[in-house]
Amino acid sequence: MPDKEIGIQDYAMFRDYLERQCGIVLGDNKQYLVRSRLSPLLRRFNIANLSLLITNVVNGRDRTLREAVIDAMTTNETLWFRDTYPFELLKSELLQKFKGRPGPLRIWSAACSSGQEPYSIAMTILEFLQRSPGAFPGGVQIVGTDISSDMLNRCKAAEYDNLSLSRGLSDERKRLFFEPTANGTMRLRSQVTNMVSFRPINLLDSYSSLGKFDIVFCRNVLIYFSAQLKTQILQQIAAGLNKEGILFLGASESMSGLSDAFSMVRCNPGLYYLKKQ
Numbered sequence: 001m002p003d004k005e006i007g008i009q010d011y012a013m014f015r016d017y018l019e020r021q022c023g024i025v026l027g028d029n030k031q032y033l034v035r036s037r038l039s040p041l042l043r044r045f046n047i048a049n050l051s052l053l054i055t056n057v058v059n060g061r062d063r064t065l066r067e068a069v070i071d072a073m074t075t076n077e078t079l080w081f082r083d084t085y086p087f088e089l090l091k092s093e094l095l096q097k098f099k100g101r102p103g104p105l106r107i108w109s110a111a112c113s114s115g116q117e118p119y120s121i122a123m124t125i126l127e128f129l130q131r132s133p134g135a136f137p138g139g140v141q142i143v144g145t146d147i148s149s150d151m152l153n154r155c156k157a158a159e160y161d162n163l164s165l166s167r168g169l170s171d172e173r174k175r176l177f178f179e180p181t182a183n184g185t186m187r188l189r190s191q192v193t194n195m196v197s198f199r200p201i202n203l204l205d206s207y208s209s210l211g212k213f214d215i216v217f218c219r220n221v222l223i224y225f226s227a228q229l230k231t232q233i234l235q236q237i238a239a240g241l242n243k244e245g246i247l248f249l250g251a252s253e254s255m256s257g258l259s260d261a262f263s264m265v266r267c268n269p270g271l272y273y274l275k276k277q
Contacts, residue, residue: 005035005049005050006031006034006035006050006051006054007051010050010051010054010055011030011031011034013054013055013058014026014034014054014057014058017054017057017058018073019226021066021070021202021204022070022073022074022147022202022203022204023203023204023224023225023226023229023233024073024074024224024225025224025225025226034050034073035050037072037073038050038053038054038069038072038073040072041053041065041068041069041072044068045062045065045068053065053069057069067149070147070148071148071149071150071151074146074147074148074151078113078114078116078117079116079167079168080116080119080120080165080167080168080169080173081120081124081168081169082116082117082120082168082219082220083219083250083251083270085267085269085270086217086219086248086270086272087120087121087124089267089270089272090121090124090125090128090215091124091127091128093267094215094246094272095125095128095132095135097244098135098136098214099132099135099136100135100137101136101137101138102137102138103138104136104138104139104140104141105125105136105138105139105140105141105214105215106140106141106142106143106211106212106213106214106215106242107121107140107141107142107143107213107214107215107216107217108142108143108144108145108210108213108215108216108217108218108240109121109142109143109144109145109217110145110201110203110216110217110218110221110237111145111146111147111203111218111220111221112144112145112146112151112155112198113146113148113151114151114154114155114160114164115144115151115154115155115158115196115198116164116167116168117144117217117219118142118143118144118155118196118198118217119158119188119192119193119196120168121142121196121217122140122142122192122193122195122196123173123177123192125140125142125195126177126191126192126195140195141195141197142195142196142197143196143197143198143199143210143213144196144197144198144199145198145199145200145201145207145210146198146200146201147200147201147202147203149200152198152199152200155196155198156198157187158187158188158192158193159181159185159186159187159188160178160185160186160187160188161184161185161186162186165178165186174186177189177191177192203221203225203233204229204232204233206236207236207240208239208240210240211240212240212241212242213240213241213242213245214241214242214245214246215245215246215247215248216237216240216241216245216246216247216248217248218233218237218247218248218249219248219249219250219251219253220250220252220253221250222234222249222250222253223250223252223253227257227258230258231258231259234255234258234259234261234262235259235261238259238261238262238275241275242275243275243277244274244275244277245274245275246272246273246274246275247262247272247273247274247275248272248273249273251270255273260276261275261276262274262275262276263276
C-alpha cells in the first residue's frame with residue numbers, strides 16, 4: 001500500500017512550491033489537507049509514496065503530474081447564484097448603467113471553477129433582457145478563467161449532475177435554461193453557453209491579454225493569497241477595468257489596506273467596489 005504520510009521537510013518544500021506556482025498559501029500543520037488532496041494521485045501515476053510525488057512535482061519532471069497536483073490543490077467549491085446579492089444587484093441596478101452602449105458589455109469571472117458563476121451571470125443577463133430587450137446592442141461577452149485545466153473542460157462541457165443542480169438553482173431556472181442529456185445529466189442551453197467563453201489564467205501572471213472589462217467577479221479567491229499577492233492581483237484587476245468598472249469580492253473578503261484603486265459601494269444587501277477615476 002502506498003505511503004501517504006508527509007514529513008516536515010516534504011511539507012515545507014511543497015508549501016513553497018505551491019505558493020510560487022499559484023499563490024496559494026498553506027498554513028502550518030496542513031499536512032492532512034495535502035494528504036487528502038494528493039493521495040488519489042499515487043495510484044493514477046503509479047508513485048510509491050507522497051514524498052516521491054512531491055519530489056517529482058517540485059523538480060518539474062512531469063508536466064502532466066504538475067497539472068494534476070495543481071488541479072487537486074485548487075479549491076473547486078462552488079454553487080449557482082452564490083450569495084444571491086451580486087446577481088440581484090446586477091439585475092436590479094448595475095446592468096442599467098450599461099444599457100444602450102455601442103460596444104459589448106464585458107464581464108470576467110475569475111477562478112470560475114466548474115462554471116456555475118459565469119453561467120449564473122449569463123442567466124441573470126438573459127432574465128434582465130426579458131424585461132429590457134435590445135439593452136445591449138453591442139452584445140455581451142462573459143469570460144470565465146481558471147488555473148485548472150480539468151475545471152475548464154467541465155465548464156466547456158456545461159453538463160451538471162443532479163447534486164450540482166441542487167445547489168442554488170431554482171426549478172424555474174432549471175426548466176428555462178437546461179435540457180436533459182442521454183446520460184442523465186442536464187446541459188445548459190445554447191442561449192446561455194453562447195454568452196460565455198473560457199480561458200486558462202493563473203492570477204499570478206498577466207491578464208492583459210483578456211482585454212478590458214466592465215464588471216469583474218473575483219470572489220472567494222483572495223482568501224488563499226498572501227497580502228502582497230492580494231495587492232498585486234487587485235492592481236492588475238483595476239488596470240483591466242474600464243472607467244467606472246465594477247468589482248465583486250467574496251462576502252467574507254475585504255479590500256482594506258490592500259488597494260486604494262476602488263471605492264466601496266454599500267447596498268442593501270451586499271456591496272461592490274467601484275473603480276476610482
